[in-house]
Amino acid sequence: MSLTEVSAVCTDRVILDRWHPISALAETTPVPQRTQLLGAAIAHRRVGDPEPEVWLVDDAETPDAGPPLPVLVRYGYVWTSLGDPIDLFEIPEFDEPDRRRLNAGSIHVATSAPRAVENFLDLGHFPYVHTGLLGAEPHTEVTEYDVDIVDGEIWATRCQFFQPQAAQNASGGQMTQYTYRVPHPYCVLLYKSCAIDPTRRDTIGLFLQATSPETCRAHNFLCMVDEESTDTQLRRFQQLIFGQDKPILENQQPKRLPLDPRVETPIRADKSAITYRRWLTELGVRYAVVPAD
Amino acid sequence: MLKLYDYELSVNCYKQRLLLGILDVPYEVIPVDFFPGWEHKSEAFAAINPLGHIPVIDDDGYVLRDAHAILVYLASRYDPSGRWYPTSDPQLLGEVAQWLLFAEGTTNTASAARLHDNLGYDFDIEAVRTGAHRLFRVLDEHLWFAERQQRPWVCAASHPTIADLALFPDVVLSEEGGISRIDYPALRRWTDRVKRIPGFSPMPGIFPATPASTG
Missing domain, CATH: 3.40.30.10 (Glutaredoxin)
Known part of the structure; x- marks a missing residue:
């Protein structure tokens, strides 16, 4: 893969015509901040309240000005697009008044956005990578679960796993029920049994900003039912988990996600990953992946 | 507490x-x-x-x-053993101080590169990486010669000191700042020894030690 191909701006219409996260709203500043999206240099700044400005940096000499890009503020994040974006997915529980809504840290990762999505979908790594928190030996079995495409989104249901400390506010081990959802090629959400209220589910999201085909910035999104923990504690737990995943992700080769089903050998536990790869192929995604054809 | x-x-x-x-x-x-x-x-x-x-x-x-x-x-x-900060041995204590100051250098280079790459901090990334390689080269050579004298640790003692703990994290996490350790074999062997110190605990990004070559 030549450097030109890695640094080239995305030409994939499926990806261009989506909203992409570029910053937590709380982390925007009146001073312009530069970042990268799909190979393009962009910048943003907070003007007035709350709507920020986003623009394309098309001239390195004048980074503080450039053609404006569309802006959407949702779920505590600033989203933009290099194309003509289709509607962003809904997260209905975000509007429940007692939810803790938090930007838990935006962290650069030296791998493609789809690799990060796929890792987020994987239950099998919990006992080995998140030992003592999200999993522990000998409880390594991933039991049968269902994966369906519903209204154009991937839903993995009936997932469960034994977890020694499932969340910041969990006390002791528990069988944790999971539902996973992929509503966007580079965004993934999970719903897991809430440690303090069995009738509700915590929502945790990973919104990936594909900075290039082989790098991304992971925006950790929390929407929790938790009256006790401080913001700092909730962020700390999430960053501990993500910090454990990061080196695993960065060691995967190739960095782009291979979509050809013959390239990597899956096991039964990888059902959601297999569906994700097939779904990307059916959507026609070509950016940050190794297409099947 | x-x-x-x-x-x-x-x-x-x-x-x-x-x-x-x-x-x-x-x-x-x-x-x-x-x-x-x-x-x-x-x-x-x-x-x-x-x-x-x-x-x-x-x-x-x-x-x-x-x-x-x-x-x-x-x-x-x-530390009742007085080994981790060996105040009773002037030369050893001097070495510990020397390497603690060296570790300030890895904070300003290897740690800075990691903050740049992970969290988007505004550092001159090429400069801090070059600085880290210069320090890693010195530490790798030092450890290589120490091994030749049957000394497994950064300072001239039969046991580790706080100098080892001050240097270990920036070295072992350097790849997160784009600083490859492929050219520093003595660094790799030393980080494995640190990981086997009784009571050792990891942090995110640090993998457990590879199995010891001897029982």
Whole structure:
């Protein structure tokens, strides 16, 4: 893969015509901040309240000005697009008044956005990578679960796993029920049994900003039912988990996600990953992946 | 109880957790929202450390800042063997001080590169990586010659010191800042030895030791 191909701006219409996260709203500043999206240099700044400005940096000499890009503020994040974006997915529980809504840290990762999505979908790594928190030996079995495409989104249901400390506010081990959802090629959400209220589910999201085909910035999104923990504690737990995943992700080769089903050998536990790869192929995604054809 | 103002992904905070774990000292973590909250730069935190950085400890009212100063204090206060900060051996103590200052250099280079690559900090990335390689080359050569003299640790003793703990995290996490260690074989062997110190604890990004070659 030549450097030109890695640094080239995305030409994939499926990806261009989506909203992409570029910053937590709380982390925007009146001073312009530069970042990268799909190979393009962009910048943003907070003007007035709350709507920020986003623009394309098309001239390195004048980074503080450039053609404006569309802006959407949702779920505590600033989203933009290099194309003509289709509607962003809904997260209905975000509007429940007692939810803790938090930007838990935006962290650069030296791998493609789809690799990060796929890792987020994987239950099998919990006992080995998140030992003592999200999993522990000998409880390594991933039991049968269902994966369906519903209204154009991937839903993995009936997932469960034994977890020694499932969340910041969990006390002791528990069988944790999971539902996973992929509503966007580079965004993934999970719903897991809430440690303090069995009738509700915590929502945790990973919104990936594909900075290039082989790098991304992971925006950790929390929407929790938790009256006790401080913001700092909730962020700390999430960053501990993500910090454990990061080196695993960065060691995967190739960095782009291979979509050809013959390239990597899956096991039964990888059902959601297999569906994700097939779904990307059916959507026609070509950016940050190794297409099947 | 001893309190540690701590951020999970901070290398300098990890050094304290590592030593406290090895010495088996109970302590209370006071989590600081370093990122994305920038709590260490807040007015409230300035009362704890006017320099606005972590770690800081509060040992029953005795407040101390700066990672390597805290290592000196904790080892002197809580290590009855006197080995981790060997005050009774002037030459060894001088070496420990020398390598603690060297570790300030890896903070300014290898740690800076990691903050740039992970959290988007504004550093001259090529300059800090070059600086880290210069230091790693020196440390690798030093450890290579030490191994030839049957000395497994950074300082000339049969046991590790706080110098090993001060240097270990920046070295072992360097790839997160785009600093490859492929050219430093003695560094790799030494990081494996550090991981086998009884009471060793990892932090995110650090893998357990590979199996020892001898029983």
